[in-house]
Amino acid sequence: MKITALVSLVAAVLITTQASPLRVPPRHGHPLPLAPRSNAVAEAVDQPSPVLKNPPRHGHAVPLERNPNYRPNIKAHIAKMNSRYGNGKLHARSTGRVPVVNVEHDLEYYGNVSVGSPAQVFKLNFDTGSADIWFPSSTCKSTGCKKHTRFNSAQSSTFKKDGRSWKIKYGDESNASGILGSDIVNVGGISVRQTVGLATYESEQFGSSPEDGLFGLGFNTIESVSGVETFLDNAIAASALTQPVVSVFLPSFRRNGGEGGEYLFGAIDSSKYTGELTYIDVSKRGYWQIPMDDITFNGQSIGQASEGIVDTGTTLVIIGTAAAEAVHNNIPGAVFRPETINESAYWTVPCTLKTSTDNVGFTLGGKTFDVPLADVAYEALNDGSKDCYSGIQGGQDNLWILGDVFIKNNYCVFDQGAAPRIGIAPLKY
Ligand SMILES: *[C@@H]1O[C@H](CO)[C@@H](O)[C@H](O)[C@H]1NC(C)=O
Ligand SMILES: *[C@@H]1O[C@H](CO)[C@@H](O)[C@H](O)[C@H]1NC(C)=O
Ligand SMILES: *[C@@H]1O[C@H](CO)[C@@H](O)[C@H](O)[C@H]1NC(C)=O
Numbered sequence: 553m554k555i556t557a558l559v560s561l562v563a564a565v566l567i568t569t570q571a572s573p574l575r576v577p578p579r580h581g582h583p584l585p586l587a588p589r590s591n592a593v594a595e596a597v598d599q600p601s602p603v604l605k606n607p608p609r610h611g612h613a614v615p616l617e618r619n620p621n622y623r624p625n626i627k628a629h630i631a632k633m634n635s636r637y638g639n640g641k642l643h644a645r646s647t648g649r650v651p652v653v654n655v656e657h658d659l660e661y662y663g664n665v666s667v668g669s670p671a672q673v674f675k676l677n678f679d680t681g682s683a684d685i686w687f688p689s690s691t692c693k694s695t696g697c698k699k700h701t702r703f704n705s706a707q708s709s710t711f712k713k714d715g716r717s718w719k720i721k722y723g724d725e726s727n728a729s730g731i732l733g734s735d736i737v738n739v740g741g742i743s744v745r746q747t748v749g750l751a752t753y754e755s756e757q758f759g760s761s762p763e764d765g766l767f768g769l770g771f772n773t774i775e776s777v778s779g780v781e782t783f784l785d786n787a788i789a790a791s792a793l794t795q796p797v798v799s800v801f802l803p804s805f806r807r808n809g810g811e812g813g814e815y816l817f818g819a820i821d822s823s824k825y826t827g828e829l830t831y832i833d834v835s836k837r838g839y840w841q842i843p844m845d846d847i848t849f850n851g852q853s854i855g856q857a858s859e860g861i862v863d864t865g866t867t868l869v870i871i872g873t874a875a876a877e878a879v880h881n882n883i884p885g886a887v888f889r890p891e892t893i894n895e896s897a898y899w900t901v902p903c904t905l906k907t908s909t910d911n912v913g914f915t916l917g918g919k920t921f922d923v924p925l926a927d928v929a930y931e932a933l934n935d936g937s938k939d940c941y942s943g944i945q946g947g948q949d950n951l952w953i954l955g956d957v958f959i960k961n962n963y964c965v966f967d968q969g970a971a972p973r974i975g976i977a978p979l980k981y
Pocket of ligand 3: 892893894
């Protein structure tokens with residue numbers, strides 16, 4: 553059931569935004585149509601305000617206090633300043649770390665985001681392949697909303713009405729709609745006033761989704777409602793971030809049990825990768841789109857190239873039909889399963905690849921970044937099946953999608969500075 557929901561979600565985002573890259577991976581026992589999906593999540597964790605610690609208190613000579621009643625109370629002072637200028641305005645540049653939960657062996661990742669005052673906490677899928685932030689409204693009565701945390705705007709002192717309506721539709725016809733509103737959104741301690749979509753309707757596909765909604769990290773040109781600025785836009789404009797970046801570590805279940813994943817807002821954690829980051833300029837703002845110069849098999853070029861996107865909200869790597877065939881021609885036992893009335897075409901590979909040391913590589917900005925065949929054997933078709941869904945699928949003949957199968961092997965820095973770019977380096981586990 554999650555499969556369906558996921559597929560829907562994935563599909564949703566991209567379709568809405570025109571391209572229709574496939575986002576969802578085949579799941580579980582049944583053959584899944586590879587629909588695009590758009591769920592990536594990260595959790596926003598409440599953090600103490602990043603400001604002043606207690607006054608220093610060394611043991612030695614203390615200056616005489618001229619006013620014995622004076623008790624500096626830094627926290628109260630800051631709270632007062634914040635309420636005076638409005639939350640989210642008075643910022644020191646800072647960083648925010650959002651731990652993520654790895655759902656079902658790398659299917660997707662979500663984290664906490666706090667909204668409103670006092671905070672209402674949502675599990676959102678951080679998604680570089682879409683730009684809207686949305687979650688259910690307390691007025692949503694549809695099946696799709698029932699199991700999820702719903703936002704009650706009446707209980708937030710900082711909520712502001714917007715009045716515009718909002719809707720989003722995904723590739724499998726799943727869809728959500730509602731109204732826009734604005735409130736303080738806090739991600740790992742970074743908080744800004746943010747326009748969000750409050751769903752008053754969600755189609756039932758969302759009912760089984762483990763997260764409450766989505767947190768888009770794409771550019772504002774792919775917002776469902778034009779003119780809405782993204783969280784990154786607002787955080788950068790408010791000088792809330794030390795650097796205008798989001799750095800992503802999505803851990804692999806195979807490599808470390810899937811633990812320790814995070815979205816790091818405003819900084820780069822160099823302990824997470826080996827060597828130097830290679831930066832690739834974004835070729836078009838919308839998705840995080842870059843030129844993909846080649847694919848390799850154990851270091852040998854297979855002569856395939858395209859524009860593509862790096863998309864945390866898609867589980868697999870999805871490339872062109874011919875490119876997928878060229879990749880699988882190097883893998884003994886790979887089988888193409890043509891489209892049927894009930895499912896899209898897909899590739900399978902032998903599950904024994906889980907112990908392989910061979911690699912498929914993606915050449916970006918002059919460097920080649922590996923995806924081990926051990927991850928290309930994504931998941932068995934059925935319990936006990938000797939065939940696994942391939943982590944690299946075809947059918948995406950325009951924009952290729954480097955989804956989580958790529959990202960769980962390579963640290964990715966989404967840099968929304970004046971000239972946006974993506975920094976990539978192999979993960980250190
Ligand atoms: C999310 O927040 C809830 C409390 O609201 C907490 O129990 C949970 O551990 C948090 N999860 C993560 C991944 O931070
Ligand atoms: C939304 O999804 C429901 C359920 O799949 C479907 O019946 C309805 O037509 C969809 N609405 C739109 C606007 O696509
Ligand atoms: C396709 O799905 C329908 C509805 O679930 C089912 O009745 C039919 O047998 C399926 N056809 C094939 C070829 O699997």
